[in-house]
Amino acid sequence: MTTKQDECRTDFSRLFEPKTVAHVGASAKPAAGRFNFTEYLQNMGFPGKVFPVNPKYEEVSELTCYPSLSAIPEPVDLAILAVPASGCVEVLRDTPADKVRFVVIHTSGFGEMEKGDLEEEVLALSRAKGFRVIGPNCMGIYSQPGRIGFWQDHWEIVDRPGTVGFASQSGGHAINAIKGGMDSGVRFNKVVSLGNQMDVSINEIVEFMGRDDTIQAMGLYVEGIRDGRRFLELAKEITPRKPIVVWKGGITENGRQAVLSHTGAMAGNEEVFAAAMRQAGIILVDNMQLMVRVLRLLQPPFSLPGGRLAIFSPGGGNTVNVSDLFSVQPSLSLPRLGLETMEKLKGLLPEENVDVKNPVDPGAVGFLVMDKLIEAVGNEEEIDAMVVLLTADYLSNIKREESRLLVLETISSTISKLTRSIGKPVYVLMRKERQNHEDIDRYYRMMVSKFIEKDIPWADGSFKNAAEVFGLLADYAQHVKRSNHRAPDGIGGRTP
């Protein structure tokens, strides 16, 4: 017997681009800080129809409010349920089988609260009626092409098409992945908060995003994967052409205990699973910052860097620090520069307070000849990519805003030009030395926006953070190479 569920098992296109959305539990008097999905959709310019559902109101946000899902005069592609757990059962019971395609159960208090019975009832009802359910205990869906979101700030990015897919078992992390990425150059295509994965599982989403051509890199926060074998199979198939970045929560005994109360998922032998994930080409991270840093550099038009880096960092302490921290990463090296190149650098730089070895210390005035330095080093065969340290503090030495903007514009176009002419990526490593200072914070944002605008790849944080990121990218580049595949344009298109 083919159930309705089978027909649309993993085709989530209509979930991410619904034509009609119902918001069950919509309120005419929404409390501040409460989820107000109806308003979110309106703010995002959702092109389809929104149906607030609540027997208490006739109108919500200037839209007709319906007493129930079945009272809505047309089929509903996506129903968002934001009513208490017991209410969810009633809603699903009262809804005809062909009324709704996808259900997001925002409500928590199911499996993670040891109320398994309720969850089983919801699952049985949904299976019988052919509804596919996201959640419960989740935020639901952000979709740039579908103009749908789950947080009050999502309207700010809905006009920015992107290639990053993100799926999370934690609603908070789904919100924070977008918050961390939205002004940092990560352009999201689709994000889904999966919650308890009662029905739709992370594997189905990975499979769907693997096939979705508009997605070119995937980030996942997972706590427990029901079918780990299948997950690894999917990863093996996808990673040679599309990177998957995984942050796994619950890797310690304490963490596993916390997972139980959070999403009710069970975790297995973590070390074995981590090794298998690495084997399958998955990029493993252990915090949100690193997730955002890696995803940023996995977007077109950036290509993957190899592990042989040349680094430009002013300051003797910095060259020592760079040498230490990049050496720790097995897949990275800082090749010695050829004698000829070093002679060229010597000719360009003053005699003192510089270093013409790799890492290159261009000293205090090296900025003036940075283009020539990068060119000389970039033409070395042994070098895959270059990283240039720039600090926001540098801009504070420039007195007038106009000059500041000009300097920034010059730096950006120089780097863009060099990347093209040398044919190797030039990364900026962005940093601010002075912390918690209004001007420096502003210069930092100025630089970040400019690099995003000009498609210049940038990393951030300490040298340790940067070494981590480049180590992961180099590992992944090797995986792509080993897999003998040509990854999609931009990322795998120019692997080292």
Added chain:
Amino acid sequence: MTTKQDECRTDFSRLFEPKTVAHVGASAKPAAGRFNFTEYLQNMGFPGKVFPVNPKYEEVSELTCYPSLSAIPEPVDLAILAVPASGCVEVLRDTPADKVRFVVIHTSGFGEMEKGDLEEEVLALSRAKGFRVIGPNCMGIYSQPGRIGFWQDHWEIVDRPGTVGFASQSGGHAINAIKGGMDSGVRFNKVVSLGNQMDVSINEIVEFMGRDDTIQAMGLYVEGIRDGRRFLELAKEITPRKPIVVWKGGITENGRQAVLSHTGAMAGNEEVFAAAMRQAGIILVDNMQLMVRVLRLLQPPFSLPGGRLAIFSPGGGNTVNVSDLFSVQPSLSLPRLGLETMEKLKGLLPEENVDVKNPVDPGAVGFLVMDKLIEAVGNEEEIDAMVVLLTADYLSNIKREESRLLVLETISSTISKLTRSIGKPVYVLMRKERQNHEDIDRYYRMMVSKFIEKDIPWADGSFKNAAEVFGLLADYAQHVKRSNHRAPDGIGGRTP
């Protein structure tokens, strides 16, 4: 034979609080961004006399400019030499033995440039004349009590007395330690950039700062220590009563190569030395951010936390993450809360989307009863300290600036009050989820300033960063305890 040098071997009081300072190489036309020590001293309200020295000018910065050190009509406590390396030899040769007490040789191009001869000549001259020399290849001195500095922004902090001493073999790191700490609640007492340590060594400075009662914690960036045995002896003697935080550069083969070009120092077997440093109670860090984070929490009136923490972090993903990352630190634990305490928390919180285990997830509305939650948990015997996650993003939910300030004021006084009434430290873990956003950056700075103003201890960065910091503090607290010493008030005064 007692040389003049012996008399003042390690008494650097007059170095840090000179009555007269000469700036050799002062310019009437200083280039932007160039070191202008005369002006720095003027801006800092240096209470003694400043003598610019340069045969080319009669006046510099409205001060009489002298053709040479010997032409200055009084003894000079500190002469800052900012002239080319060869010029330094001449200056020292022409200066009578009793003219100058301390010399800072800012100039680079000595030992680190394989011009050992020049350095030897300078050393021989200084030894013969009894000058003690800092450098060459260094920034020199910042001293809050002496009102002397080496960078254009040091005037901003000179009215803030502090208890932190910092010594660095990298000039850049000395600048950046202050930049990183100045708006982040690190109050510096004395900072010295040592450069090549031709004469005055890191050991002498450690010994001096160890005896200096105004300094209650020390941070060191070191690349090579000439007498490692003596350094460890000093550390063993000092750390039971005063913490020493060390960032060691040149810990890898590549790093050691870079050290050679940077300060010309030799490094030995790093792993053995690191183990010996830990054994001596030294707190080891590997980047500037971590250095600043740790130093901040080693200042009065903060006490050292033990390793048994209770953490309050809203969001299920966060509790999993906290559990994972704090478990990785051997000296930290998240003790189970007693049943009675958990019942108390249950009574205070809604039923769903919360967790009353440790880490505690107070959910979305838990802020309203945070004082009662902290009090209940803080009274558990098994808990040494509490950590409360606060995000700058939280303030963005408050519409009016006035209310925002009020909320912040309330949070701060509640935490201060609780710390006193429970008698255990309550730390804030500051974070911003949304990156590179003007408002959030501003709220973040608002919170940081308020916590500094109210003497509330705060950590920052990811949970991983925080776990690292608390792990180091707990290790050190154990060291103090083992050493059976009572550390100075504030830090060791209330060890767990």
